[in-house]
Amino acid sequence: xxxxxxxxxxxxxxxxxxxxxxxxxxxxxxxxxxxxxxxxxxxxxxxxxxxxxxxxxxxxxxxxxxxxxxxxxxxxxxxxxxxxxxxxxxxxxxxxxxxxxxxxxxxxxxxx
Numbered sequence: 253x254x255x256x257x258x259x260x261x262x263x264x265x266x267x268x269x270x271x272x273x274x275x276x277x278x279x280x281x282x283x284x285x286x287x288x289x290x291x292x293x294x295x296x297x298x299x300x301x302x303x304x305x306x307x308x309x310x311x312x313x314x315x316x317x318x319x320x321x322x323x324x325x326x327x328x329x330x331x332x333x334x335x336x337x338x339x340x341x342x343x344x345x346x347x348x349x350x351x352x353x354x355x356x357x358x359x360x361x362x363x364x
Contacts, residue, residue, distance in 0.1 A: 255351040259317045259358040264292040272332040321356035
């Protein structure tokens with residue numbers, strides 16, 4: 253059975269550069285870069301206060317939706333950052349919404 257796409261490709265018009273970090277650090281102590289890609293997304297601007305893993309307050313500035321799985325090599329979306337409208341923002345959380353057959357319908361990033 254083919255499931256309908258909840259985020260359509262024609263709705264993804266905002267250019268964004270996504271950089272994902274691998275676990276571990278480089279020799280300089282910086283996060284190890286796993287991959288970097290230029291994509292298009294559907295952006296919802298928001299302002300929401302939430303807490304991260306260290307219980308520090310974070311203000312979310314946008315939620316980005318992608319029409320497919322943009323990082324199929326990772327079972328979950330790792331830490332990283334995005335460049336959106338010339339501003340570098342940190343990925344607070346990522347989600348891969350899966351269909352009942354296990355395929356990824358869309359991906360979602362919350363950035364601060």
